[in-house]
Amino acid sequence: MKKSYKIDVDCANCANKMENAAKNTAGVKDCVVNFMTLKMNVEFEDGADAKSVMEDVLSNCKKVESDCEIFF
Amino acid sequence: MNKKQKKVLYRIIASALIMIILHFVDIDNAVLRFVFYMIPYLIIGYDVLKKAVHGIASLQPCDENFLMAVATVGAIALGQYSEGVSVMLFYQIGELFQSYAVGKSRRNISELMDIRPDHAFIEGENGELESVDPDEVEVGSIIVVRPGEKIPIDGVVEEGSSSLDTSALTGESVPRDIKTGDRVQSGCINMSGILKIRTEKEFGESTASKILELVENASSKKSRSENFISKFARVYTPTVCILALLLAIVVPLFNMLMGNPAAWETWVYRALTFLVISCPCALVISIPLTFFAGIGGASNAGVLVKGSVYLEGLADVKNVVCDKTGTLTEGVFEVTDIIEGSVNKDRLLELAAYAESYSTHPISISIRKAYGTEIDNGRVSDVREMSGHGIEANVDGVRLAVGNAKLMDEMGISYTRTVKPGTAVYVAADGAFAGCILISDRIKKTSAKAVKELKALGIRTVMLTGDVKNTADSVAKELGLDEVYSELLPGDKVTKIEEIIAKQGKGARTAFTGDGINDAPVLSRADIGIAMGALGSDAAIEAADIVLMDDDPIKIPKAIRIARKCMRIVYENIYFAIGIKVLCLVLGAFGIANMWAAIFADVGVMVIAVLNAIRALYVKKL
Numbered sequence: 227m228k229k230s231y232k233i234d235v236d237c238a239n240c241a242n243k244m245e246n247a248a249k250n251t252a253g254v255k256d257c258v259v260n261f262m263t264l265k266m267n268v269e270f271e272d273g274a275d276a277k278s279v280m281e282d283v284l285s286n287c288k289k290v291e292s293d294c295e296i297f298f
Numbered sequence: 299m300n301k302k303q304k305k306v307l308y309r310i311i312a313s314a315l316i317m318i319i320l321h322f323v324d325i326d327n328a329v330l331r332f333v334f335y336m337i338p339y340l341i342i343g344y345d346v347l348k349k350a351v352h353g354i355a356s357l358q359p360c361d362e363n364f365l366m367a368v369a370t371v372g373a374i375a376l377g378q379y380s381e382g383v384s385v386m387l388f389y390q391i392g393e394l395f396q397s398y399a400v401g402k403s404r405r406n407i408s409e410l411m412d413i414r415p416d417h418a419f420i421e422g423e424n425g426e427l428e429s430v431d432p433d434e435v436e437v438g439s440i441i442v443v444r445p446g447e448k449i450p451i452d453g454v455v456e457e458g459s460s461s462l463d464t465s466a467l468t469g470e471s472v473p474r475d476i477k478t479g480d481r482v483q484s485g486c487i488n489m490s491g492i493l494k495i496r497t498e499k500e501f502g503e504s505t506a507s508k509i510l511e512l513v514e515n516a517s518s519k520k521s522r523s524e525n526f527i528s529k530f531a532r533v534y535t536p537t538v539c540i541l542a543l544l545l546a547i548v549v550p551l552f553n554m555l556m557g558n559p560a561a562w563e564t565w566v567y568r569a570l571t572f573l574v575i576s577c578p579c580a581l582v583i584s585i586p587l588t589f590f591a592g593i594g595g596a597s598n599a600g601v602l603v604k605g606s607v608y609l610e611g612l613a614d615v616k617n618v619v620c621d622k623t624g625t626l627t628e629g630v631f632e633v634t635d636i637i638e639g640s641v642n643k644d645r646l647l648e649l650a651a652y653a654e655s656y657s658t659h660p661i662s663i664s665i666r667k668a669y670g671t672e673i674d675n676g677r678v679s680d681v682r683e684m685s686g687h688g689i690e691a692n693v694d695g696v697r698l699a700v701g702n703a704k705l706m707d708e709m710g711i712s713y714t715r716t717v718k719p720g721t722a723v724y725v726a727a728d729g730a731f732a733g734c735i736l737i738s739d740r741i742k743k744t745s746a747k748a749v750k751e752l753k754a755l756g757i758r759t760v761m762l763t764g765d766v767k768n769t770a771d772s773v774a775k776e777l778g779l780d781e782v783y784s785e786l787l788p789g790d791k792v793t794k795i796e797e798i799i800a801k802q803g804k805g806a807r808t809a810f811t812g813d814g815i816n817d818a819p820v821l822s823r824a825d826i827g828i829a830m831g832a833l834g835s836d837a838a839i840e841a842a843d844i845v846l847m848d849d850d851p852i853k854i855p856k857a858i859r860i861a862r863k864c865m866r867i868v869y870e871n872i873y874f875a876i877g878i879k880v881l882c883l884v885l886g887a888f889g890i891a892n893m894w895a896a897i898f899a900d901v902g903v904m905v906i907a908v909l910n911a912i913r914a915l916y917v918k919k920l
Contacts, residue, residue: 236397238583239362242528258520261583262404262590289356292349 229276231266233259234295244294247286253279266296299398306394313338313387317380335379343370343386362577365539369573373893376567381893385574392901396583399908403587406915407594413466413485413506415450419443421494432501443493449484452504453495460491467509468848469600485509508839512602519605523868527585530876531578538576538883542569545887564889571886574896580875580904585868588911592864595917601857602845610868611826612844612861616806617798618752618854621791621820622763622773624813625830626851627739631660633668634720634740639713639733641725646733650725652678652693653700661721662689664737688723699726706731719772741773744852749777751855755862760798762791762820791820799825811846811854828854859920867914871907878903 235241241261248257248266253274258267268283270276280298287294299307316338325331340347343366350367366389373382418432419442427442432450435441440456443449449462461473464486473489476482482495485506501507546569550560589606596603603609623629636643651669654662655678666673681691687708688701699709706713706724713731716722720738724731749759760781763770770784783794799808810817810824813831818841821827829842831849839845846853882899885891891899 237362237393237579238396238400238586239531239578242531242582243361245528260586262400262586264404290361292352 227270227272227274227276229268229270231268231280232297233264233266234297235261235264235291236293240291240294243290244287247290248283251279251283251286254283257283300401303394303397303401306390309341310387310390310394313342313383316341317383317387321380331379335374335383339370339374339383339386342383342390343367346386346389362535362579365535365573365576369570369893372566372570372573376563376570378567378893385893385897388897388901389577392579392904395901395905396579396908399912400583400587403591403594403912403915407590413448414510415448415484415506418450418501419447435497435501437497437500439497441495441497443488443495445488445490445492447488448506449482449486449488449493449495450504450506451495451497451501452484452499453482453497455480455482455493456496457494458491460493461489463487463489464848467505467600469598469853470848470850509597509602512604512839512845519607521589521606521610523610523865523872524585524589524606527578527581527872531582534578535576538572541883542572542576545569545572567893568886568889571891571893571896572883574893575879575882575886575899577900579900580879580907581872583904584871584875584907584911587908588864588867588871588914591912591914592860592867592917595915596857596860599853599856599860599917600847601853601860602839602847603857603861604843604845608826608843609861609864611807612809612858613865614805614807615757615809615826615858615861617758617760617802617808618858619760619762619795619798619808619810619824620779620851620854621810621812621817622761622765622770623739624849625811626745626761626773626777627741629813630740631664631721631737632740633664633735634738635718635736637714637716637718637734637736639725639731641727641732643733646725647735649693649696649698649727649732650700650723650735653681653689653691653698653725656681657683657689661723661737665723665735696727697729699729700724717768719769721769738769741776742849742851744850746777748851748854749779751852752858753778753780755855755858757855757858762786762794764788788816788819791817792823795820795823809844809854811851813849828857830854856917856920860917863917863920864914867910871910874910875903875907 235244238261241259245257245259248254248268253271254268255271256269270279280296284296287296320334325334346363347367349363353361353364366386370382370386373385415432417429418435419427419429420435420439421442422428435451441451455476455478457478459477461475462482464474465471467483467485484504546566549565550562554560589609592609593603593606620626636646638646647669651666652673654665655673677694679692681689683689684705687705688699690699699705700723703715703724706726711726711729711731713724716734716736718736720736723735723737725733725735752759759779761770761774761779762783764786765784767784770782774782786794795808795810802808807825809826809828810820811828811830812821821829821841826844827842828844828846830846844857878899882891882895886896
């Protein structure tokens, strides 16, 4: 399952860090963060609950970049 | 500027003003001096310091906030107050500039692609217009589009005529005239008359929605350069931090061991200079920004690129393989030549047109079109169609046989076989050869120019076609193509593409251009699949990597030039940013470059790289 989320972040390197943080979250198969369009495309593992996974993704992203937001 | 950016701007102005005042005021008291310098420092840097502390707390120490915090706090600890504050000040100026530039280009590009319709008008019971969400319009409804409005949903014109501005979709500035019965695509702007359109698709399936979806998701496939940069950034910052640590601790210790003065202060200062340079911002922002601008510029020119990886690939294309029908030629048959036998040209065409009057074959249609006069059905009788051969019919009391060479052979008619290119239609009257009509596909006006431009770019041009050899060869000769392979079945085309790819050499790429109707397998097999004339064709948009919105072959060299310009800027930025940083690191280690040079290496390079990246948006003149 793939989903696209709108994000808010200030710098390009922070977006890269968010991408890595999201990739290392359980339930996420792959993730691409596009800083220019401020979009996060997440591919979930089979059977993962998107909402609860995204909550983990957000908290992991907050750890690497306190000033970020994901809208889900 | 948004609220956040304005706030930063005010902080920059305030702390810069205080710094200027402090520059002219001499403060003798050391404590007072420190306190006064802390005011602008905290105004400009409090958020960076906060984030740095937060970073350490969450075990993510190597981010740029931390680096800036250490560098500036270190400089202040060494008594270099003005340098410490200035580094922070310039860092913030750089960040503000970056965020402004990125926001600006985001807006620019979305304006270029401003094809999203906000509403659709449907006619109410009493003829008044009712505005509804385009999402809610059902297939088959009638929508009304007034002059100056965007067509929200694909459909067929039911009533009215107008001209359409298709430039947002195709990059073509000449308006397209439409009348009742024509098919129209969403995203076009109605310029003159009121149109009533019967919708054929749902909003989500319409051209405008499809294109927006494609453009918005375009950069999700990252290019090699982008991946290189994010990997580089991951390694670069920690490496420079370690080097800074070595400079600050190991060198003075080594000095002490050698019995020299340790010179702690000098080496710590140099290490702090390293930290200022260690931020990878310039690279990390400028490369995706370049691709984003390049893709945005390309879509404005009617070239949709599905991801930066394809833009990168397109720049390396060395072979362009084209399909013939519908790509280099119009895909519309027309009579190009009439060869007289026993009957003169006009009469020959008339007879053939009458004989073919009941057929719907494209060739029959082209003959009737060339004849141009209304057919009087009373003059035709006893029509017999022989599939794969031709037609027999009585016209004006003459027994006609109209068809290909096989028909003539079978009927035992002696005829002169033509060697001219095109499809030959032989005509026999009462068993005797009367003449021959040649029909061929018209070459597109811009095909020859496109091939010439491709050659000027150093690209080999190849044509693949299912058509017969002499037709294919004559088209290839007229266009000046390098190679041509004819009489290929769709499967053969894939094999040919594979052969060409196998021979292309390292680093080169092969692009295939087709209309996407029956060459989807070839499109996906080629390194870069370019579908053309995709306006309204979902299959082509799916299969291709790059989509030319109209069917003009001149867009192929244009797309390649856009890609090459974009990649040139990408490499300029990579070399320039890394080059200046490494240079400043070396000079900094020897104490030649001070913290001011380091600020330039960080902020200055980033500003220049961002400005350079935005150039990729301007592709009109390419």
